[in-house]
Amino acid sequence: MAWKTLDDLDIAGKIVLTRVDINVPMQDGRVTDATRIDRIVPTVRDILARGGKPVLLAHYGRPKGEVVPELSLEPLTGALETAFGVPVRFATDCIGLAAKTAVAALPDGEVLLLENTRFHAGEEANAPMFAASLAALGEIYCNDAFSAAHRAHGSTEGIAKLLPSCAGRLMEMELSALDKALGQPKRPVVAVVGGAKVSTKLELLGNLVRKVDHLVIGGGMANTFLAAQGIDVGKSLAEHDMTETAREIIAKAEEVACAIHLPTDVVVAREFRAGADSETVPADACPADAMILDAGPETVARIAEIFAECRTLIWNGPLGAFEIPPFDMATNAAARVAADQTSAGNLISVAGGGDTVAALNKAGVADDFTYISTAGGAFLEWMEGKTLPGVAALMV
Template identity: 35%
Template structure:
């Protein structure tokens, strides 16, 4: 059971200055920067509103992109702050540069129920270095630290770990919700439990696949990983991109499945691309993938089979697209699985493991049809893999 040392609802927050770490590292388009997803911003608003209700002065901090420890106009937070202000219904002040003296002065002038957004944390090299200097500076701005950034809970940075050495610290409501949902998924899922795993590289997900296979009844594999799984099972996969370095590891994993209750379900047909052919997209059985072909998506028979298994589930975890969904020719598998899961009865627990899968669900306007859509891609996978989560350890969760 989740039992953090400190909880927001147990703390007297009245009129405090609160530093809150959020994850506003949102999908965007360049030139000019445009926010493409509201999910992460909306997900932290309940915690922000709770602080406002307690008359706090709120200092918000987040990273955005990879500016490499210095100011970069492409990663200025202005478009995100503008969107944050719109969604919150309150004008949010912002700063561009980490001039410590100026930042401190602006924070001191901050009134009750006002919000100030610090510059992009990664404009300062001390953030990713988890330097004492930057950690203590951030802590000097507030009376209390709240971490609501589950998406970076697997990072040991100044704003996720270092600052907790200097301030009373606690998780926000989003952080608590993410942990509770994922913890329950692994400790007491309602069976049948179906895991749908996609994406490109086996190496990125083999640990979470191993972990989930101990609990799941069915493990369905799509995306680029499917080609590597098929190769490991002895199938011809043509020119498909496979994770060759993970083949031995994957074959060892496949041997362990015999001793588990988990049934592995691979595609029975796939959509392949054959370069330099006039009709260069074909649907073929996995037994007849052409030597010049590349697996790009799951096929219609696989969609039907996966959907049938999903209809029998009481718990579903989905992470990773079923194909190269950015290309319309190979988006059908991903779209079909999203629609299949979202159409199931509401009593089923349906969890999306963040990252690109969350972006897909949001783009399809299906967020409300899932029980939980995680705001953390890598963080959710690390949590489910039982890897070290420095930010959670710092919060004593």
């Protein structure tokens, strides 16, 4: 992959329209998790240090092309000022006279935040006139929002065609990490894919069996694969109408020499609650009145062996019902092994997806992985092998 970065453009004295993701959780007008804001700090500070003027483009929520006051970005200015350490001004629109006036009045060393781009229908429609109105505000476009790169919107794709464009530091870091994981990985490569349903990750599984050497399947979708092999999974969450599809994926994996690993032992219980009575049984011995809620220690030991053999790990989804102990054991234990192998320099580990990030944070190992993506849908579509419009627009 080849894309320009801030290092490739002369930004001194120029207005740098910077697409960011600050779609952060709020409560009572206060940011409750500033992770996404913290991640754009290097880009904004770098633009300022190089004499550029950062003008931030961002969306918030789903206003569907209408002005929704409770989805205004204005309440975020305080959190942004704290993160950047400089004054952050606000414009009541992202195009038109209000935006032009605010941009013209922006002093050196300060940041301007424009109002929610999704207040205009032209954003999600990627309307040429809307993209042109955005582009008219600046001289350089910098995309630092990988998490929005799977959307061909005016502020992610349309504008990039109209101005000299580059990736911001977060986007640069994300693309580099993903290229190392699937683009040009060190082999062998293992992917861990968990979650509830096979049906939501068909394209992902189909792409991965062609790209990786080992595919570890966990969570509820592992039950569907077990059922596809004729194993009785009792009352476990499983998509019995997807068993034929599961068999097709297994057959495809055999054709391309990708080893699929399913649980060989499982933790079962009669009820899904914290501290419920549970037992570990062979994967083919789930009682008819019980449900599989986690992988067992034998399975975790095998996963640890695979991690030790491999040089690259991609992780999306937990191995069990990690939210409730004791059914978080497999996810926690495997995550710690991956973290240890990464810290020892033996493994490049890249993980992403909402449940995945939550699970790794819960296991206390997120900081030990090579890279954790908070991109959600964009990370999943990248794993599926799809072209992301916001990334493609930056390619040179």
